[in-house]
Amino acid sequence: MMLCLFSLLLCLLLVPSRQQEGESPNSFTECTDGYEWDPEKQHCKDINECQTIPDACKGEMKCINHYGGYLCLPRSASVISDSQTESAIHDPPPPPPPNTEAQDIQCPAGYQPDSPGLGTCVDVDECVYQLDDCLPSQECVNAPGGFHCKCPDGYRKIGNECVDIDECRYRYCQHRCVNSPGSFTCQCEPGFQLASNNRSCVDVNECSMGAPCQQRCYNTYGTFLCRCNQGYELDRDGYTCNDVDECSYSSYLCQHQCVNEPGRFSCICPEGYQLLGTRLCQDINECETDAHTCSESQNCINFHGGYRCVEKNRCKEPYIQVADNRCMCPSGNPLCRDEPGSVVYRYMSITSDRSVPSDIFQIQATSVYPGAYNTFQIRSGNEQGDFYIRQINNISAMLVLARPVNGPQEFVLDLEMLTSNSLLSYRSSSVLRLTVFVGGYAF
Ligand SMILES: *[C@@H]1O[C@H](CO)[C@@H](O)[C@H](O)[C@H]1NC(C)=O
Numbered sequence: 001m002m003l004c005l006f007s008l009l010l011c012l013l014l015v016p017s018r019q020q021e022g023e024s025p026n027s028f029t030e031c032t033d034g035y036e037w038d039p040e041k042q043h044c045k046d047i048n049e050c051q052t053i054p055d056a057c058k059g060e061m062k063c064i065n066h067y068g069g070y071l072c073l074p075r076s077a078s079v080i081s082d083s084q085t086e087s088a089i090h091d092p093p094p095p096p097p098p099n100t101e102a103q104d105i106q107c108p109a110g111y112q113p114d115s116p117g118l119g120t121c122v123d124v125d126e127c128v129y130q131l132d133d134c135l136p137s138q139e140c141v142n143a144p145g146g147f148h149c150k151c152p153d154g155y156r157k158i159g160n161e162c163v164d165i166d167e168c169r170y171r172y173c174q175h176r177c178v179n180s181p182g183s184f185t186c187q188c189e190p191g192f193q194l195a196s197n198n199r200s201c202v203d204v205n206e207c208s209m210g211a212p213c214q215q216r217c218y219n220t221y222g223t224f225l226c227r228c229n230q231g232y233e234l235d236r237d238g239y240t241c242n243d244v245d246e247c248s249y250s251s252y253l254c255q256h257q258c259v260n261e262p263g264r265f266s267c268i269c270p271e272g273y274q275l276l277g278t279r280l281c282q283d284i285n286e287c288e289t290d291a292h293t294c295s296e297s298q299n300c301i302n303f304h305g306g307y308r309c310v311e312k313n314r315c316k317e318p319y320i321q322v323a324d325n326r327c328m329c330p331s332g333n334p335l336c337r338d339e340p341g342s343v344v345y346r347y348m349s350i351t352s353d354r355s356v357p358s359d360i361f362q363i364q365a366t367s368v369y370p371g372a373y374n375t376f377q378i379r380s381g382n383e384q385g386d387f388y389i390r391q392i393n394n395i396s397a398m399l400v401l402a403r404p405v406n407g408p409q410e411f412v413l414d415l416e417m418l419t420s421n422s423l424l425s426y427r428s429s430s431v432l433r434l435t436v437f438v439g440g441y442a443f
């Protein structure tokens with residue numbers, strides 16, 4: 001067999017050594033030609049044929065031991081030492097070369113005789129025995145009778161070299177591609193993650209992965225959105241929800257007073273009122289709810305924002321009580337001559353800030369006599385001119401609020417009805433003592 005040694009630039013004859021006689025059957029089968037079994041190290045070790053074979057090289061040739069055989073070189077060949085020669089042939093040392101024992105059969109190149117006596121040839125795996133000339137960047141692939149050099153996956157042969165393929169040029173990745181020697185990786189834009197095929201990108205549901213939304217999170221393609229519950233608005237940071245001060249938006253949200261609360265607002269009413277719905281205030285009728293403190297001898301008078309207890313019997317001399325809230329001056333009593341014949345107590349309540357003029361109370365004669373004629377006037381309690389009387393006909397008149405009034409305050413008006421009967425020369429006076437409560441508010 002001819003072997004070219006690059007370091008020596010000489011083609012030399014590699015002489016296979018003969019099978020050693022008298023070796024144990026075990027080592028015979030274990031080691032190929034040129035090796036012997038080393039029971040101590042439990043492997044085949046090279047036989048130094050230069051020592052074991054007398055006169056291994058003829059004539060002027062010098063013997064140089066070599067793995068699995070030996071070399072005969074001209075004495076003039078510049079071989080520095082045995083060990084250097086060996087390393088020049090192969091580094092690291094190759095495993096045992098093919099068994100060449102069966103000399104009775106000739107095998108084609110790349111094949112070697114099979115087990116002794118069979119007379120068949122088997123392929124030599126040049127890659128295992130490092131008989132290939134593949135570059136370090138290449139992979140050796142054994143083939144029947146030979147081998148070939150192949151570039152690893154991700155590399156392409158250009159000339160003799162294996163050059164990295166830039167897979168990114170072939171649009172393997174949905175988003176971004178990062179080339180690397182022999183390979184590539186796909187990367188995804190923020191908000192996406194690599195699918196199981198390592199190439200596509202799938203949306204990340206940030207909401208289920210701890211997105212920093214303070215209240216509501218909505219996943220969208222590639223990102224997410226924070227939203228706030230009603231009554232909150234999203235901060236400029238996009239995550240935080242800030243309470244909306246609804247009360248600052250409008251003064252009409254509540255009839256009386258708006259109170260801002262986290263996420264909402266509520267309306268409150270002044271004392272003596274209760275909420276009607278969410279924003280309106282309604283007077284509490286303490287007289288109907290038993291929230292009053294009036295005694296049995298008193299009447300409970302409700303008005304806007306409160307109530308009043310008044311004595312059922314309010315009649316003073318010379319008046320005598322004839323009914324609840326009704327006093328009579330007996331006509332027989334001389335003290336009654338210049339006094340109204342009757343005084344009736346009435347109570348009413350109005351709100352502040354009523355538009356004016358405003359009809360607030362209608363006076364009606366209770367009994368009508370034929371030929372009677374009634375006139376009405378405000379006898380007292382209207383010193384500021386807040387009220388006037390508008391006569392409707394001869395039995396009724398309307399009390400009109402003439403000027404805007406604000407509470408809380410109260411007026412006690414004596415409304416007098418003068419009845420004349422020209423036929424009977426009859427004239428009488430009766431008074432309606434009207435207490436007008438003006439609440440503190442416009443409701
Ligand atoms: C994707 O990459 C991972 C990690 O490198 C790997 O385990 C997996 O087999 C790859 N999947 C596919 C389909 O290539």
Ligand SMILES: *[C@@H]1O[C@H](CO)[C@@H](O)[C@H](O)[C@H]1NC(C)=O
Pocket residue numbers: 368370371372373374394395
């Ligand atoms: C007053 O009204 C009554 C009842 O309508 C009527 O009978 C009477 O004549 C009227 N008097 C005058 C003076 O109009």
